[in-house]
Structures are given as structure tokens and as C-alpha cells.
Amino acid sequence: MRRVILMLIASSSLTAAPASMAASSGPMNSGGGGMEVPRQQTPKEIGRSAYNDGLRALKKADKQSANAAAATDPRKKEKAAKQATDHYERARDEFSVAVQNVATMHEAWNGLGYARRKLGDYDAALVAYEKALSLRPSYPEAIEYRGEAYLALNRVDDAKQAYLDLYAGNRKLADQLLVAMKSWVEARRGTGADAGTVDAFDQWVQERAQIAGQTASLTRTGADESWR
Numbered sequence: 001m002r003r004v005i006l007m008l009i010a011s012s013s014l015t016a017a018p019a020s021m022a023a024s025s026g027p028m029n030s031g032g033g034g035m036e037v038p039r040q041q042t043p044k045e046i047g048r049s050a051y052n053d054g055l056r057a058l059k060k061a062d063k064q065s066a067n068a069a070a071a072t073d074p075r076k077k078e079k080a081a082k083q084a085t086d087h088y089e090r091a092r093d094e095f096s097v098a099v100q101n102v103a104t105m106h107e108a109w110n111g112l113g114y115a116r117r118k119l120g121d122y123d124a125a126l127v128a129y130e131k132a133l134s135l136r137p138s139y140p141e142a143i144e145y146r147g148e149a150y151l152a153l154n155r156v157d158d159a160k161q162a163y164l165d166l167y168a169g170n171r172k173l174a175d176q177l178l179v180a181m182k183s184w185v186e187a188r189r190g191t192g193a194d195a196g197t198v199d200a201f202d203q204w205v206q207e208r209a210q211i212a213g214q215t216a217s218l219t220r221t222g223a224d225e226s227w228r
Helices: 002-025 043-070 074-101 106-118 122-135 140-152 156-169 173-189 193-219
Strands: none
Touching: 043 074, 043 106, 074 106, 106 122, 106 140, 122 140, 140 156, 140 173, 156 173, 156 193, 173 193
């Protein structure tokens, strides 16, 4: 009798085990074999991830660009410049993915314009900046970066207007654009550029610098820039 009872207990344990294991393992998904299928990302998630990757690439690019400018060894300068270009290209591609997935992300359009400008594609940069500003009018970073693109294309009147727009609301970025304007004047001296245009713009820049210096203590510093 005892032997029969033991056999019944063993039989009961064997039939209960699979049920217990099935309950603890959870439902099977459509992937089969017990493998979990990763959840597909939404366009918004893809766009945000690409934007963050683009920002990281931009920071690396700016760092290498600064290293190239500071380097005195030709080989180190060339290497840093190449790395900067590679990172700017990566940033451009990431921001492109971001705006393809989230077309209303003004920060990504601004980043795309920045990367394009650093790669020398100024007309395409302006397209991106205009898109950013259409989504967020008076976006100060886009106005400043667009002003630098105008300078690269020798559109000094447009650059002046960009400065005046910034001066009214973001003095820090206005000062940044003014520095770029001074660099433009220095770079155009003796390069065959129209001397009258360069001299007239130089005078305007000096006048604005003087005004800015006189009113610096009376104005509120603008918001910090997003990068650089």
C-alpha cells in the first residue's frame, strides 16, 4: 500500500511540473523559439535618437576643428581637419535622419544647417536655417548661424540684418556674429574682393562694435548658445 501511494505522488509531481514551468516562462511571442522580438521604434524615437547622435558628432567635430586651427605641425593640422570633416559629415547625416522622421524638430534643422555650413555647403545650410526659423521664428541660434552663412556667401547686407535682429534680443550671439564679421573683413583684405565693399563693411562693423561696447552694461546677456 505504501508503495502504491509513493507511485501516485511521483506521478502527480511529473504531471504538475510542465504546468508550473509554462506559467513561469510567460506567453510566447511571435518570434518563436522563446526569443523576444525588439519593439519597433516610432518615428519620433528614431528622430530624437538621431538628433542626439548628431549633437555628439558636432561637438567632436568642433573640437577637432579647434585643434586643427591651433596646430602648428602640418601633419597634425591635416589629421585634425580630416577628423573634423568626418564628424561634420556624420552630424549632417544624423540630423538628416532626424528631420526625415520628425520634420517639425527645429533644433534638428538648425543642427543640419550648422553641419552643412561647416562642410562648405552654404546654400544648403541656408535652406535648413530657413526651415528652422519657419518652425520657430526668431530662433536666435539659427539667426546667428545663418548670418555666418551669409558672410561666407558675401551677402553682407543680409549679415547686417541678422546682427541687428540678434542685437535686439540676444547680445551674446550678436557679439559672436560680430566676431565672425571682423574675421570676414580680415580674410577679404588683399584677396581681390571689392575693396569698397570691404572698407564700407569694416566701417559698419567698427561702428557696431563701438555701440555695443558703450551699451554693454545696460543690456541683458542673451541665453547661452546650444553648442560651440
